Amino acid sequence: MIAASDAVEEQIDSETEFGFWLYLMSDAVLFSLIFATFAVMSTNLAGGPGGADLFDIKNLAVQTGLLLISSLTIALAHHAAVGGHVARAAVWLVVTCILGAGFLVLEVRELTEFVVKGAGPDRSGYLSAFFTLVGTHGLHVTAGLIWALTLIVQTTLTQPGPRLLSRLSRLTLFWHFLDIVWIGVFSLVYLPEFL
């Protein structure tokens, strides 16, 4: 009987995982279209400042570093959870959250700075597209943080089991996905301005 219910659990897990991949595909289309829009608008400065006038390479480096390391820490959390070390997984998740939150703080600081300088999203088509692309990514990171916090609470409150593990592995996927999107932002939005 236990074996049978395990099999059922496993099937449900694989369905959830498949569904999650489909969601990621849909989200990837969403990001591609925002990227495409950004490409279309990248020269529409309307006399306003461009990326070269605004971007700070140090800020960018720290942001990128934080996010990349967080991808590593969440992988460690997942690894620990697979090995049954729930407490260790929770700790790595906390580290991930701190890194992710750091990324967001830097991002929000940068964007506020632009707005204060008069380079807000309402300044030009280029800046609208920039804010929207970066902002959409940031919102996804925020959602990921809320998800991670929920999981941390769950690891401490509830019995660790296959469901929790499945949630964590999906969060890990999501987080890596956001990393990839960020690499896109990094290389298509920021990098050309420094070259």
Add this chain to the structure above:
Amino acid sequence: MTEHVSLLLGRLGPDALPFYSWVAFSGALVTLAGGVGFLAVVTWLGQWRALWTGWLTSVDHKRIGIMYIVLALVMLVRGFVDAIMMRLQQALSYNSDGYLPPEHFEQIFSSHGTIMIFFMAMPFMTGLLNYIIPLQIGARDVAFPVLNAISFWLTAAGAGLMLISLVIGRFSTAGWTGYPPYSGVEFTPGVGVDYWIWSIMVSGVGTTMTGINFVVTILRKRAPGMLLMRMPMFTWTGLCSSILIIFAFPALTVATGMLALDRTLGMHFFTNDAGGNMMNYMNLFWIWGHPEVYILILPAFGIFSEVVATFSSKRLFGYPSLVYATAVIAILSFTVWLHHFFTMGASANVNAVFGIATMVIAVPTGVKVFDWLFTMFRGRIRFEPPMLYTIGFMCLFVIGGMSGVLLAIPPINYSTHNTTFLVAHFHNMVIPGVLFGYLAGYMYWFPKAFGFHLDPTWGARSFWFWLIGFLLAFMPLYLLGLMGMPRRMETYGNAEWQPLLIVAFIGACLILMGIVCLVIQLWVSIKYRRALRDTTGDPWDGRTLEWSMPSPPPEWNFDAVPVVTTRDAFHEAKYSGTPMKSVPQPGTLHVPRNSVVGPCMGFGGFCVGFGAVWFIWWLALAGLAVAVGALIGRAFVQNTEREVAPDLGAKTT
């Protein structure tokens, strides 16, 4: 903007009430009376608890499917009222103002298009997918039942926003496509366009999740032996449609989201000035918009395939070619979006490529028509209402397809663009193609869902009214388009147009009779349900698995999940006399418990939309908090299932 925005009520003030035109005011009254009347009847009958536990919180795909279809039928009536009002206006407004002020006329064509596409056709399709597909593939439910409920409630929230725009504030005047720069805040301030944006954005999120849900359901939850090439055609088309949803809907979210950012935060995606690019909107919108028409019509093709095989008492002709045609159409549908704006000024070569791609779609579509014809050839055809609608479709659809090929030729398109020729063309696709398909499906599967037939006489009457009404209402529009009549005209000064517009109005009146017949049919059938009872579970001599179970099916669908050995396995088993094998069943089954997450998400989504429309930001945030809170709360629910013990001995429920 000089609008006054208060912290508590945003820009909502007393002038939001519809006192600007007596027609709008009556519409608001009817909407309110409908809502209040519904609440009153439920209270009077003391059915709140039954409604809540039996329906609103249910996660059973069959219940959710029925709720979708009820929503669709209600919205069909509302969308049709808009339509006949436009027809009356144009029949009257030669050299005169008619009875509708211009701004109100514009609201009406915008709401008609939006309702018919998003809140009539989409829910109707989703409802049919919900009810039928798990039964056709031998599954006990969809892959994610709670997500399914959430999808439904987000759709309902969008429809709610749409309906309330009639009572509080105004709807968009920018058409169902909301093209900027007109739909931008500079030319159209006020809440109308925002209502349009948020109602389709909220429901669009739900639709995306439906797409995901059904791809997983169809690919992962089929009964043993149900190979892909053994799936019923309706399931195949549902699969392709769901895949299209997953890939196409993000484009709608992006287009409307950016428009919302332009309007609300003063951004410049699509504005005239400051580096906006309005052509980008046309691209984004139609990258979604063209696949959308296939999202709607492919499942209708699936229904026609099922109906034609069943009522010709023959195996579906050319099943593999139908499958491949469906898949090819699905793929090609992403390559033609530019035909919606040939006149935008892309180069002749670009137009030629997209024109040819568009015409290529006619090939697989033609294959399908021939498959259906060959299925009927030498069949023993029974002219029940679903079959009538199917035959009507086959006759009318050919006209629409040919006018579509004409429109796909760029030079011809230049002279028919934005005329009523186009209006006639797409109604020729969505009424005989989409709506007839869904109505056929509704009449075909109704006995499965409720255990009694719909009255066939009234069904046939409804069909004839729809058929003749459609011809009278839309054939004149082809002529008018060739005579140069632009679409969306509130008034006109060309005397030659009026007689044809009067004919079109008469056609709309006949369609009204068709709708009345549908209502009477439902009424009469409920009244005489004993006489119309289906005791067999297989009233039409069906071929697919849903007919192997009692009508209505038990909550867990299959007492024992069948093992499928061939296409149309149920039909085979019925006639060969060897019953289908089934998977050995444990004594008890698990079905998902009810969940309040769906209604909570719907409520939250509604508040987010309403708050964003009126700039009541606390409400939008509260709505978001409810939605997110519901999701987080759901993650802590442990007991998501309850046990049922099907009585394997007894056949009935």
